[in-house]
Amino acid sequence: MRKFQVAASALALLAACAPARQGAAVPEPAVPELAVRGPARLMTWADLNARPQPTPSVEVKWGEGATDIADIWLPEGRGPHPVIVMVHGGCWQKSIADRTLMNRMADALRNQGWAVWNIEYRGVDEPGGGYPGTYLDVGAAADVLIERADAWSLDLNRVTGIGHSAGGHLVLWLAARAKLPGDSPLRVSNPLAFRGVVVSGGLADLEASRPAAPPTCLDAIYDQLTGPPSPQRPDPLSDTSPARLLPIGVPVISVNGSEDRIAPPMLGDGLTRKAEAAGDTAALIVVPAAGHVELVTPGTAAFSAEAEALASFVKER
Known part of the structure; x- marks a missing residue:
């Protein structure tokens, strides 16, 4: 398994994972704040919210539902532009966060030449959210790009997430x-x-993440998120947990903060091992002295690692 600490020499190795060419402040999260460990102080959501909030190029209402909304962040130039599909967290609960959590990251990536499609979706705490509504929202929002690529000069051969x-x-x-x-x-x-x-x-492997994440983040809403078992669908994870769908034929890079209490590095390590065992290309980057907030904050080592990881997917070989 490829496991990197953040360093220039390590990030250069990420190119090996590239496939052949084929507004408002975010509310304080209702999950425990990250603790301070050692000499470094970890960032909090208040630190992120204190930064200026950039705005997208266009807010797009793509459907009839209240959350059928996404923001397109377009870089300068005529294109066609490589595309990042961006999905916010918040424990699948809109009372914790919405897509504006990612605005600063989206703006920074736009300034690096990416078109960023930052999507919204129903949380489990909203009418129709959970299974299957949350998944239907996310899927439909992503597929809007297929219809609108020409209008925004997007290169659908270079879509990352x-x-x-x-x-x-x-x-x-x-x-x-x-x-x-x-x-x-x-x-x-x-x-x-x-x-x-x-x-x-990320909390991508739902089964492994359930006991590792704070109970209010996943365990308390687990049944809503996965849906109930039934004779036709005895395993609710069969179409909700990506770990059950491996191999997916897409390179996966997990980036974790070494001090993250919400998504500890063991989750990225476990996902990477499962993906590799299934035959997918996968790597893990552990960012020293970083928690959960650093991962969505431009200017941090974690953000730099993620930006280079994204670029590695679209490099020509």
């Missing part, structure tokens, strides 16, 4: 949709294709 925390689960699920069971209500015939995915402090 990044998701933070619960968004790490959802973005990897997006990349795995071609492997969904044929009888799943979540399956679509021609989903958006990804060149690679960055799981940022």
Whole structure:
């Protein structure tokens, strides 16, 4: 298994994972704050919210639902632009966070030449959220790009994804949709294709994440998120947990803060091992002296690692 500490020499190795060419302040989270360990002080959500809040190029209302919204962040130039599909976290609960959590990261990546599609979805605490609504929202929002690529000069041959925390689960699920069971209500015939995915402090393996994450983040809403078992669907993880869909044929890089109490590095390590054992290309980057917030904060070592990881997916070989 490739496991890197953040350093220039390590990040250069990420190119090996590239496939052949084929507004408002975020509310304080209702999960425990990260503790201070050692000499370094970990960032808090208040630190992130104190930074200026940039705005997207366009807010797009793509459907009739209240959360059928996404923001497009377009870089300068004519394109066609490489694309990042971005999915926010917040423990799958809108009372904790919405897509504006990712605005600063989206702006920083736009300034690096990416078109960023930052999507919204129903949380489990909203009407129709959970299974299957949350997944249907995320899938439909991603597939809007297939219809609108020409209008925004997007290169759909260079689509990557990044998701933070619960968004790490959802973005990897997006990349795995071609492997969904044929009888799943979540399956679509021609989903958006990804060149690679960055799981940022992610809870992508629901079974492994349930005991590791704070109880209010996943265990308390687990049944809503996965849906009930039934004779037709005896295993609720069969179409909700990306770990059950491996191999997905897409490179996966997990980035974890060494001091993250919400998504500890053991989760990234476990996902990487499972992906490699299934035959996928996978790597783990552990960022020293970083927690959960650093992962979505431009200017940090964690952000730099994620930006280089995303770029590695679209490099020509």
